[in-house]
Amino acid sequence: MQELFDSGWGLSLIVFLPLVGALVLALIPRRFEAGIKWTALVTTGVTLVLAGIMVSLFDFSATQEFQFGVDVEWIETINANFHIAVDGISLPLVVLSTLIMFLSVIYSWDHWPEPHNPKLLMVLAMVLATGMVGTFLALDLILFFVFFEVVLLPMYFMIGIWGDTGIRKVPVVNWEIEMRLYASIKFFLFTLAGSAFxxxxxxxxxxxxxDHGERTFDILELTALGTAGAFVGTFAFWVFAAIFAGFAVKVPMWPLHTWLPDAHTAAPTIGSVILAAVLLKLGTYGFIRIAIPILPDEARNWAWFIGVLAVIGIIYGSLACLAQTDVKRLIAYSSVGHMGFIMLGVATLTTIGINAAIIGMVAHGLITGLLFFLAGSMAHRYHTREMPRMGGQMTLMPQMGVLLGLAAMASLGLPALAGFWGEFMSLLASFNPLPGLSNSLFRTLMVIASVGTVLTAGYMLWMLRSINFGKPSGEWVSAQLKDVGTYEWIAWAPLVILIIAIGLYPKIVFGATNDAVINLVASAFGGG
Amino acid sequence: MTIGDWLTESANWAFLFLAIPTFVASVMVVSSRNVVRAVLYLVIALGGSAALFLMLGAEFVGWTVVLVYIGAVIILFLIGIMITRAPLTKSVDLSHPISAKAPAALLSVLLFGVVAWAVVESFGLETIPLPEEATRTGEIGLSIFTSWVIPFEVVSFVLLAALIGGIVLARKDEPAEVP
Amino acid sequence: MMTIIQWILLGAALFSVGLYGVLTRRNAVLVLASVEIMLAAVNINLVAFDTYLSDPAYTGQIFALFVIALAAAEVGVGIAIILMIFRNRHSVDVDELDLMRY
Amino acid sequence: MPAAVAQLSRVAVFLQEHGDSAELAQAGDGGGLAAYAWLIPVVPMVVAFLILFFGKYSPWKGWGMATAALGFVAVYGTVLAVANLRDGIVAEFSVNVGDIGTFAIEWGWVVDGLSILMFFLVGVVGLLVFVYANAYMKGDARYTWFFASFTLFAGGMLVLVSAPNFIQLIVGWELVGVSSYLLIGHYWEDMDNIDAANKAFMTNKVADAALFIGAIIMSLSAGSFQFSEIFTRMIEGQTTLGQFGFWAGLAIFIGAMGKSAQFPFHVWLPDAMAGPTPVSALMHAATMVTAGVYLIARLFPFYQLPEFSGSVSTIIVIIGAITLLSMGLLAIVQDDIKRVLAYSTVSQLGYMVAALGVGAYTAGLFHLFTHAFFKALLFLGAGSIIHAVHSNNMSDMGGLRKYMPATFWTFLVGTAALVGIFPFAGFWSKDEIISSAFFNATNNPEFAVWFMVVLSILGAFITAFYMARVVSLTFFGTYLGDAKPHESPAVMVVPMVALAVGAATAGLLNIPGLTEVVTDWVTTRAFPIVEHHFAQPEYFLIAIVTPVVLLGLFIGWRLFGPSSELHYTGTGGEAVDVSAPQRKVAVERDTFRIPVLYPVLENKYYIDDLYMNGLVRPTMGPIADATLWVDMNVVDAVPNLGAGVARYAAAAVAVIDDNAVDGFYNVTGATTGATGSFLRQLFPGRVQQYVALSFAGVVIFAALFVIF
Structure with missing residues (x-):
């Protein structure tokens, strides 16, 4: 195994195994459903195991080093290489992606969205997996871009085909259009527009x-150039603006977030889970991996702007949540708020802030993933997502109720659960941002963001109140609602365990990230 | 090179002799109102191109065009026309109305203009050597099986896939037996 | 003395004509026929440049052969698809093939 | 710790200037006893989860495990307390669980006088309450669940008090918050209870946000999360805390106000009575509300250096003083016996907070200590009554001393301790607070401190008054309820008796000049505590306060006792059938209507209304709705309108296209909407349209390449 990874094949396997799985799936006739399920499960399972082996072989004493790398020529003429490697920053995210994919397949075992087409759904999911993991591992801008875009189409089809068939009324222009069409196209166009920039x-x-040697797309070489001050001035400003547009849409940052509630709400359950748990992180990861190291001076100039947008997102997302009656939409808007905390951490440009952002990303992936799983399962049982129609879930389905309570508590940042670290450490970082950034601005942002934590608690409690508590309304009293099923437990238990484990022992994430982040900040900002 | 030099070269006359019918035939392919005739014009256009290949010494390519296109593809087209019960007489709805044709023509002309401009700018009046003799088919074969063997295999797979795909697509699914 | 441009211009002209056909034809079979013209145009270019460059590996000619092979495959599958569409919709009018749009 | 102690030069100067009694405690490190003290928070936490998963299958359905856990804590806490009194223990342990930048995140446990006090209280009081709860909760549908969350509640408090750093403190702080949410909402079929739970959680969350900010300011300025590290650097002058000292102190105090329900964050506490009575007893005695007092005590070295916290101390004194009086007044008008006790708790917390504010560290904690016994006792008594009469309202009670003698006598002991009758516990602790305040007021004449002295004496009067009312209405006169009252079972009575012993005698532990056990106990800290030391009880103040208290009792008895004309007089003695009109008379009789003041008190100073109408409803209603409206109609309007414009443009140019989404293609398919609709006009076809678009692109790009 050691040789496998040292030679670089290990990482390539993690990236491309799902794609191979997709090809195999494509050859299996549609009616062999069991075969399709098992192929998907084995593919994602082996990928997860490989990721686990990668973690076990990873040298945690040198997390700032890129390990298990491959760097071979790919498109010679433009000097784009197939360069992938893992370091402490990408490691947790790779594991998160492979885990979420595996759990999504397990969850799908007996939850196939309509129209029933497991084969296509699984093929798309496998392609998604390759795209996501590839993005986290790519160290070449073209490669990064390709993987970043690979993710787009499967998700578009996932939403467009299996999405919510309800009617979405679009205000302002007064259209009535099928939810899944509206959401999928909106998702596609927003992201595409961003990535074009x-x-x-x-x-x-x-x-x-x-101007400084051979033209290159290599992220590491560009980082070295960037930290040496190669990209400055107006040029750098516009480059940062372009990259910012691409990543900010994906994160999404206010006011580019409006695709998110529609996409999350319309998507089928595993679509929402993957979208929330992993896809959003591509944007924040891009900031940490590309925008900041390559353009440190511009990152400094833009920091206040990112910070302000992030905090607007926190407050705005939370307030929008308070007005929601649709549980999936509520969780979707909550993502806007949580990603705001992550971006606030990034905006401080400090070691604490960026560490906070990464653990926030992991935690948000686990927690919001779980919340969307739960929301999907609840919608599956109630056949509605309207919270006012629910109630008394603790009586109807006590296990589901407890899990929802736990996930909501984790989401509102309860200490000793995973969500706390990202939130608290972001606030911590914004008290003392990178020297040179405005202390008073970031401290103001800190205070406003901490109001956001209160609002977060507000809507989460409100959601629990509506769904979990009270007496079940007459509609459900006689309904035979099945409590959490076997496959659901198998799919959710790892999330629950990780949420608690990271909450109690944050070194699971910080152990990997801290040195890498310190190194990143030190080389970009000179010790900061 | 003057226009005179050009006109005195006999090969150019041969070129014009082949190229003009080819071009006219292809214009007819895209404008004919009779579907069968359109396809037959296609035969002429492709035959012209085959002859042009011969003129360039690309013997094997030329004969391949004749065999594959004129021998097989055209038959396919005709079968397609017959099966889809296209009207065999003149018909107006083979093409879009003039309002759509005009911009399409504009676009085509623009495309031609841009390419022509680019070509003239970059090549000017450079000449092309007339081949002494036709390319030996054996050399082509050698090249295919040495330099281009992988693409060749890929193409064979594509053909196989197309074969199977064509069968699967065109096969009529028998309705389920009703006992 | 043949010039290279006369060959390329012929290719460009045939290509444009083919494009015009693709854009204006409503009958799907004829659209395919127009595509064939475009491919033939490409072949002329390939072979002409092959001769022009006196390539010892005959890259141009061999690619022309590949194009022919793929064109044959394309027509085969294309006609099969048209057949399918005709069977399902009793028309081969591309205007009615609007499933791809929303 | 020794290293920290060695570098206290600045404190030494400070001590010379201000103190006369402070000395550095000579303390050992506690050896293995301290090293294994991590078991104290961990055991209840683990047991809580064990009960959740296996409780239903265990003997006594989880109660056994819960009580065993608390028993363990009680025994360990007692052992530690004894060891501390003998040798003194100051020890601190930390386990690294992650590094973030240069900051270490650690879990750990601190064992010193202060934390041992809390271990002891939570253990002993908790054990008694748990034993009591066995009978009280019998028959509850969620018996096991109750004990799981109750154990979590105690465990969270222990995590909090054992914290050597801010992170763990916050963890414990929020664990207490969330488990109290579960417990207050225990009867969640009734939405009112859930609302009460949400109110508690949200009120605390607001304060917690302030605590977060305070913790962040302190930790970042000092460069560590660890309390001992922060204090050391503070004393060595290595921090930038000076410029933020006031804000850090204020923010942390606001956090403490939330948990300790200080005015104006008190609103959640009375509503929290929705939980089962044992919860109220523990919450008010040893956990949750004492957390705020504990926090200020833990950070006392910070608050005593005026250069850092400055005028925060004044604010603490004023808030404490306002709380102790205003909440006492509210207790007068309540009909619900638990609410009376709840307001009484807030009022007593006001005493503790104010005491810490004037620098009376020992006095504040001493009152915390004695209060734990008598308030737990009073709540258990109230629970016993409620258990018997199936109502929380005093208008359904009366004459119960005949039916429930044990409850009556223990309740009476609790009352005596609360109002401060010699020699019961509250007498000593309250007297020490008032003495300290008076001493400060005379030596350092400041308005805030005089304010506190006056209010605390007034508060003593009010306390006596409302407790007299409670005892009169509950145990004297005629029984007005429906259920048949009976004495509670032994398993409930025994804890009450045990607590009564504590309430009667706990005060004797710290008689100035005589037995200064608690002083020694709580000042065993790694950092010196500066406070005035009394050589003997302040007889002068006792001579003032005791008559005031007796007067309060007398008036209360006159107004509400059996001899009062307000009182409903039945035949006296045995239960009589009391019909509804008479019950109404009883409610009337209970309300002691002081003009002007009464409506204010009845409406709780309008603070709840202010929060609801000024904050909560606007946020949940118009503001949230407006945000969503803006999101859908303004922020989202840009893409939607863009699509719409393209769409109408497309429609306008006579294209048969009524499909909305094609509008999008116009925007992106062509670079601009105009080009899109132009091309659309040219190519009404579908598939071919895209071909045309792409070739148009090709032409344009090719042309660009040729030109440039």
Whole structure:
């Protein structure tokens, strides 16, 4: 195993095994459903095991080093290489992605959304897996971009085909349009528009790097150039703006977030889970891996702007949640708030802030993933997502109620659960941002963001009140609602365990990230 | 090179002799109102191109065009036309109305203009050597099985896939037996 | 003395004509036929450049052969698809093939 | 710790200037006893989860495990207390669980006088309450669940008090909060209870946000989360805390106000009575509400250095003083016996907070100590009554001393301790607070301290008055309820008796000049505590306060006792059938209507209304709705309108296209909407349209390449 990973094949396997799985799936006739399920399960399972082996072989004493790398020529003419490697920053996210994929397949075992087509759904999911893991591992801008975009189409189809068939009334222009169509197209166009700008930014960097040697797309080489002050001035400003547009849509940052509630609400359960748990992190990861190290000066200039948008997102998302009656939409808007905390951490540009952002990403992945699983299962049983129609779940389905309570508590940042670290440490970081950034601004942001924690608690408690407590309304008293099933337990238990484990022992994440982040900040900002 | 030099070269006359019918035939393919005739014009256009290949010494390619296109593809087209019960007489709805044709023509002309401009700018009046003799088919075979063997295999797979795909698609699914 | 441009211009002209056909034809079979013209145009270019460059590996010619092979495959599958569509919709009018749009 | 102690030069100067009694405790490290003290928080936490999963299958359905856990804590706490009194224990242990930047995140446990006091209280009082709860909760549908969350509640408090750093403190702080949420909402079929639970959680969360900010400011300024590290650096002058000292102190105090229900964060506490009575007893005696007092005591070295916290101490004194009086007044008008006791708790917490504010560290904690016994006792007594009469309202009670003699006598002991009758516990502790305040007021004449002295004496009067009312209405006169009252079973009475012994005698542990056990106990800290030391009880103040208390009792008895004309007089003695009109008379009789003041008190100073109408409803209603409206109609309008414009443009140019979403393609398919609709006009076809678009692109790009 050691040789496998040292030679670089290990990482390539983690990236491409799902794609191979997708090809195998494509060859299995639609009617062999069991075969489809097992192929998907084995593929994601083996990928997860490989990721686990990667963690066990990973040298935690040198997390700032890129390990198990491969760097081979890919598109010679533009000097784009197939360069992947893992370091402390990407490690937790890779594991998170493979885990979520595996759990999604397990959950799907007896939850197939309509129209019933497990084969296509699984093929799309496998392609998604390759795209997500590839994005986290890519160290070449073109490769990164390709993986970043690979994710787009499967998700588009997932929402468009298996999405909510209800009617969405679009205000302002007064359309009535099927939810899944509206959401999928909105998702697609927003992300595509963002990535178009991002590609422009990448190309600009490529050409600019020509002034300092051979033109390159390699992230590490560009980082070295960037920290040496190669990209400055107006040029850097516009490049950062372009890259910012790409990542900010994906995160999503206010006011580019409006695709998110629609997409999350319309998507089938595993679509929402993957979207919330992993896809959103591609954006924040991009900031940490690309935008900040390559353009540190501009990151400094933009920090206040990112911080302000992040905090607006926190407050705004939380307030929007308070007005929701649709449980999936509520969770979706809560993501806007939580991603705001993550971006606030990133905006401080300090070791604490970026560490907070990464653990926040992992925690949000686990918690919101669980929440969407629960919301999906509840919608599956109640055939509605309207909270006012629910109630008394603790009587109807006590296990589901307890899990929902736990997930909600974790989501509102209860200490000793995973969500706390990202939230609290972001606040901590914004008290003392990177020297040179405005202390008073970031401290104000800290105070406002801490109001956000209160609002978060408010809507989460309100959700629990509506769904879990009280007497079940007459509609459900006689309904035979099945409590959490076997496959659901298997799919959710790892999330619950990890939420508690990371809450109690944050070293699970910090152990990997801290040195890498310290190194990143030190090289970008000189010790900061 | 003057226009005179060009006109005195006999090969150019041969070129014009082949190229003009090819072009006219292809224009007819896209504008004919009779579907069968359109396909027959396609035969002429492809035959012209085959002859042009011969003129360039690409013997094997030329004969392949004749065999594959004129021999097989055209038959396919005709079968397609017959099966889809296209009207065999003149018909107006083979093409879009003039309002759509005009911009399409504009676009085509623009495309041609841009390409022509680019070509003229970059090549000017550079000449092309007339081949002494036709390319030996054996050399082509050698090249295929040395330099291009992997693409060749890939193409064979594609053909196989197309074969199977064509069968699967065109096969009529028998309705389930009703006992 | 043949010039290279006359060959390329012929190719470009055939390509444009083919494009025009693809854009204006409503009958799907004829759209395919127009595509064939475009492919033939490409072949002319390939072979002409092959001769022009006197390539010892005959890359141009061999690619022309590949194109022909793929064109044959394309027509085969294309006609099969058209057949399918005709069977399902009793028309081969591409205007009615609007399942791809929302 | 020794290292920290060695570098206290600045404190030494400070001590010379201000103190006369402070000395550094000579303490050992407690050896293995301290090293294994991590078991104290861990055992209840683990047991809580064991009960959750296996409780139903265990003997006594979880009660056994819960009580065993608390018993363990009680024994360990007592052993520690004894060891502390003999040798003194100051020890601190930390386990690293992660590094973030240069900060270490650690779990740990601190064993010193202060934490041992809390271990002891939580253990002993908790054990008695748990034993009591066995009978009280019998027959509850969620018996096991109750003990799981109750154990979690105690465990969370122990995590909090054993915390050597801010992170763990916050963890415990919120664990207490969330388990109290579960317990208050225990009867969740009734939405009122859930609302009460939410109110408690949210009120605390607001304060917690302030605590977060305070903790962040302190930790970042000092460069560590660890209390001992912060204090050391503070004393060595290595921090930048000076410039933020006031804000840090204030923010942390606001956090403490939330948990300790200080005015104006008190609103959640009376509503929290929705939980089962044992919960109220523990919550008010040893956990949850004492957390705020504990926090200030834990950070006392910070608050006593005026250069850091400055005028925060004044604010603490004023808030404490306002709380102790205003909440006492509210207790007068309540009909619900638990609410009377709840307001009484807030009032007593006001005493403790104010005491810490004037620097009377020992006095504040001493009152915390004695209060734990008598308030737990009073709540258990109230629970016993409620258990018997199936009502919380005093208008359904009366004359119970005949039916429930044990409850009556223990309740009477609790009352005596609360109002401060010699020699019961409250007498000593309250006297020490008032003495300290008076001493401060005379030596350092400041308005706030005089304010506190006056209010605390007034508060003593009010306390006596409402307790006299409670005892009169509950145990004297005629029984007005429906259920048949009976004495509670032994398993409930025994804890009450045990607590009564504590309530009667706990005060004797710290008689100035005589037995200064508690002083020695709680000042065993790694950092010196500066406070005035009394050589003997302040007889002068006792001479003032005791008559005031007796006067309060007398007036209360006159107004509400059996001899009062307000009182409903039945035949006296045995239970009589009391019909509804008479019950109404009883409610009337209970309300002691002081003009002007009464409506204010009845409406709880309008603070709840202010929060609801000024904060909660607008946020949940118009503000949230407006945000969502903006999101759908303004923020989202840009893409929607863009699509819409493209769509109408497309429609306008005579294209047969009524499909909305094609509008999107116009925007993105072509670079601009105009190009899109232009091309659309040209190519009404579908598939071919896309071909056309892409070739148009090709042409444009090719042309660009040729030109440039």
């Amino acid at each position: 991002m590609l422009l930014g990448f190309l600009a960097l490529y050409f600019a790097s020509g």
